[in-house]
Amino acid sequence: MEGEKRYISAEELKEHNKSGDLWISIQGKVYDVSEWAKEHPGGEIPLLNLAGQDVTDAFLAYHPGTAWQYLDKLFTGYHLKDFEVSEVSKDYRRLVSEFAKAGMFEKKGHVALFSLTAVALLFLVVLYGVLRCDSVWAHLGSAILLGLLWMQSAYVGHDSGHYQVMTSRGYNKLAQILSGNCLTGISIAWWKWTHNAHHIACNSLDHDPDLQHIPVFAVSSHFFTSLTSSFYGRTLNFDPLARFLVSYQHWTYYPVMIVARVNLFVQTFLLLFSNRSVPDRGFNIMGILVFWTWFPLLVSCLPNWPERIMFVLASFAVTSIQHVQFTLNHFSANVYVGLPTGNDWFEKQTSGTIDISCPSMMDWFFGGLQFQLEHHLFPRLPRCHLRKVSPLVRELCKKHKLPYRSLSFWEANKSTIRTLRTAALQARDLTNPAPKNLLWEAFNTHG
Incomplete structure (x- = not known):
């Protein structure tokens, strides 16, 4: 019954965040993956990076439905107290569910x-x-x-x-x-x-x-x-x-x-x-x-x-x-x-990625990775579907006021060079607390 459940707080879960003592939560249920982390097909590092927190969105992104059956033996008996799901996560999980029901993760085309x-x-x-x-x-x-x-x-x-x-x-x-x-x-x-x-x-x-x-x-x-x-x-x-x-x-x-x-x-x-x-x-x-x-x-x-x-x-x-x-x-x-952090996983993906816009006839050249945000949100989705789901992702980002950046190949190059140039000019500033040497001073003296 509901009253018989055992709970731990998010702060208590955070204490189990290192190798050998590694707990995670998925949909509010707490799992001890300390030993299993060494057998994890994706390696131990992804688990360590998200240790001690709810990782539902990341779990859904990277695992097929068959993976759920392996969780029961790792269940600690605890549930996460005051477990809440953000509105953006609800919408994201709805999309994952719709794609799964449509068989899109299995339909790979040729x-x-x-x-x-x-x-x-x-x-x-x-x-x-x-x-x-x-x-x-x-x-x-x-x-x-x-x-x-x-x-x-x-x-x-x-x-x-x-x-x-x-x-x-x-x-x-x-x-x-x-x-x-x-x-x-x-x-x-x-x-x-x-x-x-x-x-x-x-x-x-x-x-x-x-x-x-x-x-x-x-x-x-x-x-x-x-x-x-x-x-x-x-x-x-x-x-x-x-x-x-x-x-x-x-x-x-x-x-x-x-x-x-x-x-x-x-x-x-x-x-x-x-x-x-x-x-x-x-x-x-x-x-x-x-x-x-x-x-x-x-x-x-x-x-x-x-x-x-x-x-x-x-x-x-x-x-x-x-x-x-x-x-x-x-x-x-x-x-x-x-x-x-697991509770803003969707936001982190939108913040850290940039799409490259191109006509569909060039999809083969970019290997699907021009839809970088779509790929990061749905990494198991075969590339033949990424262009189809792009409008849905754009709509979701607009709804939650999250960035959706899609630049032409030329614009993306200019943006990257601007970023590198900004950091380069900052590095040239001799007031930065980095050691000097004669080679550095000579190059800057002579421009």
């Missing part, structure tokens, strides 16, 4: 089939261009196509990481390893590790790894205080080198994006060969070895070193469009410091 077919055809054309053609223009064209291949393959990896694009979990995992590790050289395990944290703590300067690019980039002057990254577990030192690089980041932004893949390769190796617990470490390493076998061999088949360098840089340059896109979605959006 996006994965078309994408994988396109990737396979592009790979064959690239091989033919390099191995069978002698023209430098054919080699350059092959490099461009390889860059497009990497972009489309990354979208397949992204989709398969958020929802099952294949007929079974086993095939879905195979699609992840092939499209991520084998074809792009970027581990799906690394992607999941960072991407899940990014979604939960969207645009938190100290909890979202997708904003933590010191010493090269800083989107906010908050980084000038040497924030501590809870994700990486280290201080992001704003030293003289960081100040110098950040001071010119609006000029170095695009050149850095061209070689950004190098950093992703490095991050992949650092994770796979670290002492962290990495799911399917062996499969991930095997996939990476496949990439580092075929890609160097392909490049070595080019006739001379100038063409080899051209081939690598051209393919990286094409893929940089995707790296730019990822940053356009968040760099110039609102940021904050601290942990995300």
Whole structure:
């Protein structure tokens, strides 16, 4: 009966907010996920970021209906006292329910089939261009196509990481390893590790790894205080080198994006060969070895070193469009410091994301991620539905006076550069409490 329920307050729930003592609430029922957090498919970090609070909206966003059956064994017997649901959360949950009843989370269209077919055809054309053609223009064209291949393959990896694009979990995992590790050289395990944290703590300067690019980039002057990254577990030192690089980041932004893949390769190796617990470490390493076998061999088949360098840089340059896109979605959006909170989860997603407007015929090029807010609100929703639900999201944001920003690709670039330039000019201000050195003073003395 109702009177027999046991209750705890929100303040008492907050006390269980660390590894080994990790409680959460879902729809007012309190669960102890301390031990299960280590087995959580999304990793422990998302749970730690939302520990000690109600996480209903986030749970609905990332879990299918079948996940509810696993909660009973984690129930503590407690209910959350004075549990209330905000009006925006009620509307959000209504949309999730409507999408589920319409079967939209299961109806994936043929996006994965078309994408994988396109990737396979592009790979064959690239091989033919390099191995069978002698023209430098054919080699350059092959490099461009390889860059497009990497972009489309990354979208397949992204989709398969958020929802099952294949007929079974086993095939879905195979699609992840092939499209991520084998074809792009970027581990799906690394992607999941960072991407899940990014979604939960969207645009938190100290909890979202997708904003933590010191010493090269800083989107906010908050980084000038040497924030501590809870994700990486280290201080992001704003030293003289960081100040110098950040001071010119609006000029170095695009050149850095061209070689950004190098950093992703490095991050992949650092994770796979670290002492962290990495799911399917062996499969991930095997996939990476496949990439580092075929890609160097392909490049070595080019006739001379100038063409080899051209081939690598051209393919990286094409893929940089995707790296730019990822940053356009968040760099110039609102940021904050601290942990995300479950009771304003919807608001945090709207605040930290920017959509890229484009005609429907370009949806394949952006991989659905031009609807960044829609994707953040409904990460399990296949990309073929994102354009359909966009008007509903826009209407919901308008109703609750929340931002819905949709910029053209050109406008989003300008907005991002403005954000980087603002932080760069602030970094140049010598009154900021950062150490000086002779190199820094020399550059500023001579303009």
